[in-house]
Amino acid sequence: MRTFLARHWYAYAMALPVVVVVGVLVLLPLAQGLYFTFTDINEANIANPALERRASYEFVGLDNYVKVLTRGESYGAFWSTLARTLIWTSGCVLAHYCLGLGLALLLNRPMRFRGLYRVLLILPWAVPPFISVFAWRYLFNSQFGVVNQALDGLGLPTPVWLGQSDLALLSVMVINIWLGVPFMMVTLLGGLQSIPGELYEAAEMDGATAWQRFRDVTLPGLRSVSSTLVLLGVIWTFNLFHVIFLTTGQNPHTRILVTYAFERFFSGGTRDYAVASTYGALILSLLLVFVTIYRRATRRQGEVW
Amino acid sequence: MSVDAAALRSARGETRAAPTAARRGQRSRLASIGLHGALVTASAVAVFPILWVLVTSFKPDTRAVSPTPRLLDESTVDNYVDVLSGARGDFLAWFGNSVTIAGLSTLVGVFVSATTGYAVSRFRFPGRRGLMLTFLVTQMFPFAVLIVPLHNILLALGLLGQPLGLVLVYCTTTVPFCTLMLREHFDAVPTDIDEAGRVDGLSPFGVFWRLVLPLARPGLAVTAFYSFLTAWGEVAFASAFLSVADDSKTLSVGLQVFVQQNRAEWGHLAAASVLVALPAVVVFYLVQRFLVGGLTGGAVKG
Incomplete structure (x- = not known):
């Protein structure tokens, strides 16, 4: 024991601050949050020192989970919200990846104005996201928005983009895709530039067509960075809150799991903390399952992680 | 050519x-x-x-919602004057709050996580893998699972509605994230330097403080910038935990009031947006080259 401490003393001392912070601010609250999912905690029975009120919530077992999974609309219509979340996540990540890869491939060629294109294309990443979301809300406005002005000019119908229909989901997805492509593009460009040029030359010598070179050299060369990007993209998009919240607020047509959790936590009279926590726990378990499967699948393909 | x-x-x-x-x-x-x-x-x-x-941002609110948008429409700098003079909400206070909260979160995040990033990068100690895994897993926490307990903690500490409370909350994301990023940057500093330092009689902490930290300064800057941006643009916790008083809001919350149900001041919102975005964009372009490597690198090597 003594030699053990003597050997690792410095390491533990240096790791201590983060361990304390993560323990107190992340793991402890996590445990508490998971416990709350088995109680009926809400704004009326939470401990509030300012009002000199003690906590009076009670243990209710799996009640919250049963309600969320079976009660439908009054508890956020879990299954259809989950389906919408999956559409939102897969649509956004797929578009991010494909557009990002396409632009990275274009930018990876030597040509004139390359630096300028790069600077312009990463602008959506540079602007604080809540600013861009307001800009898009302005563009998508049904009466004075430029999008509808352009459609009108072309003689096309001018729908209400951010209203009570599935068009709202499409709109927030467009906004989020616009926001996320630059990051994918820049990262994939870095990946492309790390593929050795000799591989392309060798493929060309063997008479490979452009498509074959893309499929057999570029894609395998990008596999490692791609698998990380897709994993991160799915986690981020699944949990992405601000785009939907700032664009359409509590519109049920753009409701995904995290925005509903926030609605339950924060909306007016019904601050149901237990249901909000239950949604949080369900989101976390879904993501953990996804990450486990994903890592197993990528590892089978010979990936390091 | x-x-x-x-x-x-x-x-x-x-x-x-x-x-x-x-x-x-x-x-x-x-x-x-x-x-x-x-x-x-x-x-x-x-x-x-x-x-x-x-x-x-240069159009009056009435022209901003004109059904036939034009490039220039009675354009003036009045919106900027209004926003900066606080005629439409306490813009400067929001700006100050955002700078304070994001700045403090960044400072705490980088300061607290630097030593741990170094320990994880250099020492092979029992529990290291578990620690790294914890940092990775916290990256996928939905805020929804923490928002109630954190609300509870802030309430108990009397920090609900206070900027300091929000700083504490942001540490839940910045500290694990900064540790991952910094570890990556410390990995890039050759271990020969550590050994040379030890041979010259420095303690492990001395090596870290006097040799490695100065060498990793660009990495520290990038990490700081990134966590600053994260806190700067955060919406959910800021909306939930700050008090409703106008002068306690951050920018991401404050700007929402320009376009609520009975208010549609798009011209003013645009002017405020430009004022917020301009410094961010300038700094972003200065450091963006360093952002990408650290970001994916930190995530890849678990």
């Missing part, structure tokens, strides 16, 4: 079967038109929304 070279290379691959000079020339021009066409279109899509905010 370089355009032709690129197009030539791609054309060579495609026309290998019948490489006549005339066809190759034609293709290269077509390919280069296609290439630049695609990039110009994409750039236009990327820039237009931001450009339009800039255009709108």
